[in-house]
Structures are given as C-alpha cells and as structure tokens.
Amino acid sequence: MAQIPDSVIEEILAKADIESVVGKYVSFTKRTGQNLFGLCPFHSEKTPSFSVSLNKGIYHCFGCGKGGNSIGFIMEIEKLTYPEAIRFLGEQYGVEVPVTSGGDNNGSEKKMKERVYALLTEAARFFYASFVGDVGKVARDYAAKRNLSKDTLRAFGIGYAPEGWDNLYQHLINKGYTDEEMRVSGLFTVSKKTGKLIDLFRGRLMFPIFDSFGKIIAFGGRSLGDEMPKYVNSPDSLVYKKQEHLYGLNFAKKAKSNQLIIVEGYMDTIAMHQAGITNAVASLGTAFTDSQLRLASRYAEEVVFFFDSDKAGQNAAIRAIRMMLKFLKKMSGLKIRIKIAYVPDGKDPDEYIRNNGKDSFATVVANAKDVDDYLFERAYNDNCDEDGKLDQYKYQDDIILYGSWIQDELRREKMATNAAVYLGANYKTVLNRMNEVMNSAIAEQAAADKRDLIRSEKDTVRQRVEENEGDEPVTQDVVADVRKTNSDIVYLQELKLFVLAVRLKELLATDVDREDVLRPGDFRGENMKKIIEFFLKNFDERYGINEALLINELSKTTLNGMPAEEVYLRACDQFNDSNNSDVRRDEYLMTVYDLRLKQIDGMERMIVKYLEAATGAKKDDLLLRYRKLNAYREHLIAKRDKL
Template sequence: MAKIPESTIEEVLSRADIESVVGQYVTFTKRTGQNLFGLCPFHSENTPSFSVSIPKQIYKCFGCQKYGNSIGFIMEMEKLSFPEAVKYLGDRYGVDVQWGDDDSENTKNLKERKKRVMNILTDAAGYYYKALNSDAGKAARDYAAKRQLSNETLTKFGIGYAPDGFDNLYSFLKSKGYNDEDLNDSGLFTRSKKGNLIDLFRGRFIVPIFDAFGKIIAFGGRNLGPELPKYVNSPDSLVYKKQNHLYALNFVPRNTKQLIIVEGYMDAIAMHQAGINNAVAALGTSFTDSQLRLASKYAEEVVFFFDSDKAGKAAAIRATNMMLAYLKRMTGIKIRIRIASVPEGKDPDEYIKTYGADSFKSVVKSAKDVNDYLFDRAYDDNYDKDSGLDLTKYQEDIITYGSWIYDPIKREKMAVLAAQYLGARAETILFAMEHAEKAAMEASRGNEQRESERKEKTEVEQRRTSAPVKVPNADRVTRDEIELFVRAVRLGGVLADETKIERNDVIRKNDFSGSNMKEIVGFFLEHFNEKTGVSDALLITKMSDLLLNGLKAETFYIKASEQISRESNINAEVDMYKRTLYNVRLKKSQDELKLVDSLIQTTEDKDKREEYIELNNKIELYRQKLIEKRNKL
C-alpha cells in the first residue's frame, strides 16, 4: 500500500465529512439526532437500514453489515484502493495528496507495470494503424470502404489492421525491447500449445478501445472473412476492465446532456461519423451497473438502442431490470433511461446510412421512457394477431415489470393503464406489483441471510467442537471472566481506590455470563471491605455449593488463581486487571451487538427498528471508548 502521510489522511477525513460524502450517493430519508438514515447503496432493500453517524463520522448498514469512514465508503463505492480513495477525496475537498514518491515497492511495481502495458498498447496501436495502409491491409481497407468509413474517421478512431500470422505484432514489440512478461500483461497475446506468446489478433480489422481520457486500454478485432468468431476483444487486464468503460466516451463533448448507448463499437463509430457525437457503446454482452454509474457522471439521460431481434429484446429486458434495481438502490444517482428502437428491424448504423442523421435524430427523440417501454413490451410480447392478447401472460409480465418501477406515480400509471386490458381494478394490480416487489426482495434477502446463517452455523460448530466440555448455562464461565474475578479478588482494597480505578471499572455482576458466577460476584461485592477486599476463605464458603464449568466452584477457582500470572507490582496488577476487564466487556458488547443487529434485521416495526439502531450506535460508542482505554494501558 502506498504511504500517505498520516497528517494528510487526517486532513482528508476532517474535510470530507461523512454526510456530504455519502450524501452524493444516498438520499437520507430520516434524521434522528445526529444519525441519518437512507437506503443502503450496497444491497437492495426497501426500508432503510443504512445509517450515518455524524459524531462518529462513520456509516453502517444493519442489513449487509458494511461499515467504515468516508475513505472506506469511497473505496467500496468507487472500487478504489485506499490511496486512490484518499486521492479522490483529496481532489474533491481540496487536500493535496502526495503519494507518488512514498510508494511501497508493490505499488510502485504495479504502477510501473501498468505504465509499460500502456506503452505497449500505444505502440501496438501505431503498428496496426500503419499496417492498415500496407499492401497486406487491403482487405481491411475494403471493409472500411464497405462500412463507408471516411479517412477522417479511420484516423480519429485509430482504426488499424492486424496482419495474418502468429508473431507479427510479437516480433515488432520485441524489437522495441519489451519483455515477455509485460507483453503477456498487455492482453494482446495468447499462448500456443508449446507455451509461446502468439498474436491474439490475426488478419483482423482493429478498433482501439479508449478510456474516458482517450488513452488506449484495449482492442477489438473484427473478422474480414468467414473465420470465427466474428469479434475478438482484449481480455480484462491490468489496465482494462470492460464493465467499467463505455466505448467512445472520450469523443463525447463534455456539455452533453444525453448519451446514446448502442451495442457495438462499429455502430458507435458510424454514428460519430454521421455527426451524432454523443454515441457510446457498451463493451460486453450486457450493460453493467458500473457503466450506468459512469454514464450518470456525464449525462442526465441515456437512450438505449438494442438489436431488434429476439436476443436484442431479451437483452433489453435484462438491462432494464438491472438498471431499475440499481437505481432503486442508489437513490443518489439521477439518470433518465429511455429505450429507442430503429424502425424496420435495422441497426442504427444501417438506418443512418439509409435515411441520414436527421431521421435518426428523430428516432432518438421518439425513444420511450423505460416505464412506457416496459408497458408496451408486456402488450407486444403477448399479443397475437389471430388470438389477441394472452391475458394470463400479459398479467404476469405487467406485474413483474411494475414491480421493478421505483417511482410510485409511474407505477400507478402503469397499473391504471393495465387495468383496462385486465378488467381488474387498478388498486388490485398495484397491490400485486407491490407484493411482487416484496417477494423479489425477500428472495434476494433470503439468499443473503441463508449465506450468513450458513457462516454462523459453521462458526458455532467450530466453537462447539473446540470446546472440551459442553457446559450448561448456569455454571458457565469463560477463561477471561474467571481471570477477571481472580484479579479483582487479588487487588483487595485497591479495587476501591478511585485514584487507581474509576468507579465504572469495578467489576459488576453483569460482566459475567453464567448465573452461578453472577451469584459469586454478588456475594463478593456485598462483603467487600474497603481496606482488605474479600478473603479467599470467605469466598470459598460461598462457593462450596456451586458449580463452575462442571466443576465444584471452589476447586475451579483455586486452580484458576494458581494459573493466573502475578505481576511484579501493584500498578502492573491494576493494569492487568483493567485489560482483562476491558476484554471481557468488549466480548460481551460484541455479543450484544450481534443480537441487536439480528433484531434490526428481523423487526418489521419501523419505530422499534430505529430504537435498535440507536441502541446499536450506543454500544458501538461504548466499545470505542473501551478500546481507547485499553490502548492507553
């Protein structure tokens, strides 16, 4: 991890207050005292279990258990490393974050490797570009001509050609001095059966993939003959994660309000050439939530073009579902989603070539709001011109789609319109939509819960198998608890000396879990003498008829006190006593936290839930104090 000076981190944390950092992503729906509540951005839910504590400057989700400070939040949200998140916040809140020179070897190495890979990619792009205009590149030039790509476009997009053969690019890059390890990192090569690096792109039309800043991070290659697959793309690499990028975003003007999203980079290129400069392409088979978030940083609205075939239609429904679920969760992200379809089943590229950019712009204008799109899809998909509307299937679809919509007014509108076809009351349909939404959420929560229950179970089983004897509750005492008691007894009158031990740090019955131990402690406190404490002799009379961990209490106690180390002086004894006390209390509060957390997750009552959340925050604060005290010892 890179080394950022502690003082810089502190300054970032003091300026990047948690409310404003989280507020960029989460809409707070409630404030109680110094705590804010909203829907969790990390898991899907319909009642807020995500909280921010202003005095503590932390966030915590009682649903998925994530918690942390502003830096941790940004790491999680933006998928950044610690130093990157500090830098990110530093940029936003005006703190100069320097970490380049202080990098540890690992980070330095990684940065160097990435730099070399970027250089390789740039050199490769130059090589492909040059090859396009070589004799061998004729097939690619013919293809470009067939797609009616102008020379200007070929240059702007850095279009190239990968010559046929297994080691053209490889030899070129080797001659530039790159080693196999870095070449392997670049994603431009694959391995032969013998294990040698061979060119990934062979005899293909090459499209460099840029990041939002115009740096080349990967390539796409289209076939020029019948060979399969039609498209070969760079795999994810040190510098490329396809789900995080939108092709051609670097060519979109900064002041755009709208992004047009098409399926392939060839479509995007054709659109830019036609003057539609706000077109971008998703780089995988499906649009991702990271891409939607990226788009939301550049525009207020996205207009999607999906292929009009069956696969394209299915992709549209999948993407719509994903996006609506994502936006339901991420209340801080505001982006309007519209779905367009090109008439006559053409793709956008063909359509522009046939009818021109202006016609295409009117197709964009007529794109449907995602809610209307879903409404129409439910009808179109289930309508047959001979048999009419299949009402059973229509009902199924419309209720599913309605359950995805998070805007209550739009959902109601959908229900009202569907009521006409279904011959049912809108309220009933609305109710069914809400029910479906709840069921879907419970199903997803069920998955999470089953997972965490499974984990807990294995933990309990582990504990069980490692515990030598299974003890009934009443005589239960932990190793730390018995040590605490032994040390308290040993301190004698010092336990009452407030200059050494504050009142709060005197043991109480509640520090112990089993009822027998509680009884013994109660007896101890009752008979406590400010000068001498309580003698072992007196304690043992009390213990004679009680059990501890399955043994006679006096035997157990005497054995334990023999085993527990004696410190060299009374101050060291006091410190050890305190350390043990804090550990016991920390353990206990941790168990309480677990209980409160499970109450928060299971309760349906909103007020109760908030009470529990308050309680949880109190326990956390208490734990923090204990940890501080323990650290001071």
C-alpha cells in the same frame, strides 16, 4: 515508496463530506438530528438500516455491518483500493492528489501496470503503422467500404494487425518488453504446440479501447472477411475489466451532453460519432452491467438504449432493464433516467443514419420511451394476438412483474392505473399485487445477501482458526492437564458471542435451543467464565439481562488487561446489530457453532497427541472421548449448515 501525504487525505475528508459522497448512491429517507437514514446500497432491504452520522463523518449499516468514512465508502462501493479511492474523491472534489509511486498498493504491481499501459500504447502505434503501410491495404479497403473517414480513423486510432503469428511479439521484444509483460497485457496467447507466446490478433482491423480518460487499456479486432469469430476482444487483464468500461466514453464525455446513447459495438459507436452524434458509447462485448450504468451516471443524467428488434434483442432488452432497475433500487441515490428507443423498420442505428441522416435519427432519440412506459407497452404487445385480442392472464403476470421493478411509487401507481383498464380491475388491487411481488423479491434478495455475508464471515472465522493453529488453548476436563491461559484473556470471537447473546435479550430463552445457549465452558479465560455465570444467573426470560447491572459487574474486573466494561462497550460498537431478530439470532448461532467447532478441533489435536503415549484403559478412554467429540462436531455442523 512515496505515500499520499496526510494533508491531502485530510483535505479530501474535509471537502468530501459524508452526506454528499454517500448521497450520490443512497437517497436519504429520514433525518434525525445529525443522523441520516436510507436503504443500504450493500444489501437488500425494505426498511432503512443504513445510517450516516454527519458529526462523526461516517456511515454504518445495522443490517449488513458495513461502515466507515467517505474514503471507505468509495472503496467499498466502487471496488477501489485506498489510493484509488483517494484519487477518485480528489477528482470529484477538486483536491490535487500528487502522483505517488506506491501508495499502499503493491509497488511492483503498480510498476507492472505502468509497463503494460506503455506496452499497449506501443502496440497501438504498431497497428496504426501497419494500417497505413503496404501490408494494410486490405484493412484500408475495408474501412473505405464502411465509409470511415480519415479523421474518424485517426481519432479512434484504428489500426491493422497483420497476418502472421508473431509480428507484434517481435516488435515489442525489439522495444524491450519482456515475455511476462506481454503475457499480462491481454494481447497474446500461448501456442499449444510450442508453449510460446503468439499474437492474439492476426489479420484484423484493430480498435483500441480507451478508459474514460483516454488511456488505451485493451483492443478489439474485427475480421475483414467472413472469418469467424467476427470480433476478437482482449480478455480481462491487469489493466482491463470489460464490465467496467464503456467504449467511446472518452470521446462522448467531451460532447457535454446530459445524455448518453448506448449502442451495440465499436462500429456502431464510430459510425454515430462520424455522423455527428458524439454522445454514443457501447458496452464491450457483454450485456450492459451495473458498473457501466454507474459509470454512465457520472457523465449523464439520461441513457438511451437501442436493442435489436428481433426476438433475441427484445429478450436482451428485458434482461438488461430488469438488471438496471434492480440496481437502481439498491443505489437509491443514483439518479439516472433510462430510456429505450426503437429504430423504425428494425434497422441498426448505424444503417438508419446512413439512409436517413442525422436529424431524422435525432427524432428517433427524442421519441425514446421512459423505461416504465416501454415495459407497459411490452406487456401489452407481447400478449396480444394478431387480431388484437389480449390474453388477460398472461398480461396480468407480465404487468405485475414489470410493475414490481419500478422503484418510484408514483410511476408504479401510474402503471397499475393504466393496467387496471386492460384487466378490468381496481387499480388498488393491481398496485397491491405489484407491491407484494416487489417485497417478496426484496426478501429473497435479502436472504441471498445474508447467505453471502455469513459465508464470508465463515471464511474469516476459518482464517482465524488457521492463524491460531498451534496455540489452541484447551479447556474443560477432556484432557487431564489443561494448558493454562491468563485468567483475564478473552478472544475476539468470544466477545462477539457475548455481545450477540446480550443483544438477543429474551430471544436467547425463547428462540434458541437450550443446548445453543452460551455457557462458561465456551470461554477460555477465568474472568470471562465468571461474567458468563453472572449473566446466566441474572438473565430474565422476559427481558433478557439488565444492561446497567451487567456493566456494573463488568466494572469490577478486567479483560485482556483493560477494564472489562470498556472492552465490552468497544465490542458493542464493533459488532453490528441488525434490526431483524432472525438475522440477529442466526448470527448468534453461527458464532456459537463456530466457536465450539474450533474448540473441538483444539481438543482433538490434544487427544491425538496424548494417544501416542497412552495404553490400556487410558487409551480406550481417550478414544471414547475422541469419538464423542467427533459426533458432537457432526451435530454442530449439521445445525450450522441448516442456518
């Protein structure tokens, strides 16, 4: 299996310098020497804990703990695999990445993907042949009714899926595709009656959906009459995630415009392209997503949205704007200007172009409003009655909320200043309120992010417990013959607990229940137990431990066969620090509870084993211990779940 050569990876790491890679997503607010700081794109925060080290070529977040090099950053933020991230950077930085059969991806999955791409292209051929053949008359008539020109039909690869249950299926079987390949292609569904694969698209006008490079990845099908549903779309599949693509982008990017016009569906996009507005794209049967906004930002500096003018359309507009502004706040380095356009008389863009022509539509686009101006007007218009009387209370709620979404301070201040006139208030008071709402929203989001983080941490801890199952060392005097462990052994989670405890400093005494303070019994190795004894003995309730003293002590002993001092310093690098003391304390507590719970599991397993052979008083004693352990477990779980 061919791998991407190291020389290519080295070239990419040399060219794709960490500052420019990360800078596309994060705007740096502080620079000290070789370090840059900004708001973390992976978790919500008010003060920057995300840093980039220029000389090391890495990023690191002290808040959520994410870190790595340029390639790792792209994997994390673009949700790509390692070879995909290399390809992604190669394209951006002009490094040729040879096509490999496997990369570190699973080779068979890669092969399957190639088969599915080929299958989709074959399906498009089949639909196109049906469209131009005898069976396609009904579809051609429909296309003519919609004024779609021959050139347009060809350019967009429009086809027809004939009536019948298995036309495409039979065609692909004859071309040598297997049931399994068809199953994952998204073009088939399973018959409830027979359990066999049947065509998903029947009697529909077919739109191939392309990725931004022009590869067919899915299809949309429109009914030709009144059958419902009007549109059927391929489900997400091995090669297609609808939230991550924009319909028509492969064509629109050729327009080399710095602007993308976002419309509702396939037909709108196609009609606009036919009318000469070639920078139009559509989201694919979903509300516009943040992945789509990021995708758009790679090709344009500005996106112009059209929303329906009815109530539902206007509500959708607010939801989409809120989502996008929230996303842009996190991705502070992502520069894209959002504009909202209205089609006069509440018409579709498509309809408007047909009636008024391309030039007049260009004026509509040119009159699109910046998103903050749009919100400002919305707050006013939504809260005015027919006589033009403003409901100041409702207006106040809306405008403060909208202001809190605006990332740019100047634009926020401008909104506050203008709103202050309607509210008869001082702009500073209005601005303060906007800032308050903004900050509490960030705090709320940060709490939610932290819960996610802790949940994923819990999962990895559980995984480790499961992995370790069977050789759980037992400590303390619960069972008479404690299994012997190497005296200098230390487990990763134990190290983590120790590092976190040292970092808590005096908070370990003031902010943590006495019973939750670490103790020698939490550690399995003798050397580690002695280190903990030293730590507790020298712990100062006002300052924590003197780290120089601690390191001096560590230098006298070993852990896992290495100098303990080195093990400790490495662990300090590995377990990230938050600058928020609550986060640090909770992380510490999470670790101590999980570690103790894991120990309880081990002891209980041991007791169960001994119980089999035990009788009389010995048995009662074991049972009593078992019950005590159980009670302690409940107690720990209750505490952990409160975090």
